[in-house]
Amino acid sequence: MKTFPLEIALKPSVQFLYDRFRAAGYELYIVGGFVRDRLLNRPGGDIDFATSARPAEMIRLFERVVRTGIKYGTCTILIGTDSYEVTTYRTEGRYEDRRRPSKVDFGTDLLADLERRDFTINAFAYDIARGEVIDAFLGQEDLHSKCIRTIGNAEDRFNEDALRMMRAARLVGELNFSLDIECLLGMKACAKQLSQVSAERLRDELSKLLLSDHPVAGLRALEKGTLLSYLLPELVKTQGVMQNAFHAHDVYEHTLAVVDAVAKYKRTLATKDILKNNITLLLAALLHDIGKPQTRKEGELEGQVSFLNHEQEGAKMSQVILKRLKFSKRDIETVVLLVREHMIYNTSKWSDGGVRRWLNRVGIENKDRLIALVRADRVGRGVTERMTEVAREKENADLEHFERRIDDLIASQTAFKISDLKIGGTELMEVFSLSPSPLIGEVLQHLLEKVLEDPALNTDKKLLAEAEIFLKSKVF
Known part of the structure; x- marks a missing residue:
């Protein structure tokens, strides 16, 4: 066991907690x-504590204690506006459910x-009074060598959980x-034990x-450890799927390159808050070409390859994958839309x-994610040879021009959805003596399509006139 000094500035509430114990x-x-x-000089997240006190003793010592996982010795102690998870020292038996x-x-x-x-780099302890790190498993050496190593036998650790x-892989x-x-x-x-882990836990990791x-x-770590075959078998099937002359990589390597580009964007696009820590954009990058193996067709000429409607197939597959991993309905809908619409x-x-x-x-709320x-x-x-730097620069210039057009149109306060129209269902029913029915929605959708083509039509008078023409064309 090694110990070495480390100065950490701690909140007064941490010192209070320590002194009370x-x-x-x-x-x-x-x-x-x-x-x-x-x-590692990284920003510290939540502080976790280990103690020789039992949960009952923690409850006795502090006025505000949440019994977070009392069966496993964990309590959350509230001090002012701060909260700290404190867990009793433990030894463990067999992991019968691998969880x-x-x-x-x-x-x-x-x-x-x-x-x-689990890992040596997660097994440090900090002695608050001495200002020393306790390193029982040579974790500091693994930090220096940038290595993820288990404590003890790796198979034993992974079979346990x-x-x-x-x-x-996440580390x-x-x-x-x-x-x-x-x-x-x-x-x-x-x-193969990954198949026994709940979808929710896999989703979170x-x-x-x-x-x-x-x-x-x-x-790459998931790939090397053969975990992708159990987590995302559809992604594994993109390996070795060659593309046309406009792509330098197969579908799998291209996908990883897209994920990497998105990761760089979310670190640098400070003005686009919607892109930061946005899981839907990263999931869309991971799944955007998932439909290519199913739609790949070779032409008569060498190197002639097409993936007609792969975005539609990919959207369907993405929905299945994300449902399997228990993502929220809202996230699934957003990712499916991004995958379906990414061919611009x-x-x-x-x-x-x-x-x-x-x-x-x-939807305006998705345009930044989709452009990214x-x-x-x-x-x-x-x-x-076909996708040169010059050609790519022209594509990027066109995309930037497209973004400017979008921003200009949004700034002009043009109607983009039914709720932006100057009249609604209530006005239609009053003016034309209509009862609530699906017809009202049909009329409003027709009016929106007209306004999308000509924004000048978005006035009460013009919309009512257009609605009258549409209603007369309907057979009652």
């Missing part, structure tokens, strides 16, 4: 990722508690580290991986009415 005769240490991140130990015994030894953790394999993405060879071999040996600073590194070309030839109809179809996906898709194609 120590005054009562109990140990209290900061543990886990917070210590690791401070050693949680079948039996948890509370302990009195910090080192025994640290030994049950199969989600640890996803966590390893690769967050820290841009590499998997230790034993860790990688353990993942390969235990990959995949989301954290994609939102990390280096998601492609994390995806020749926008310089679109009329203003065409741009307005496009905005009506995709299209731009990343083009970056991900790479440079070839």
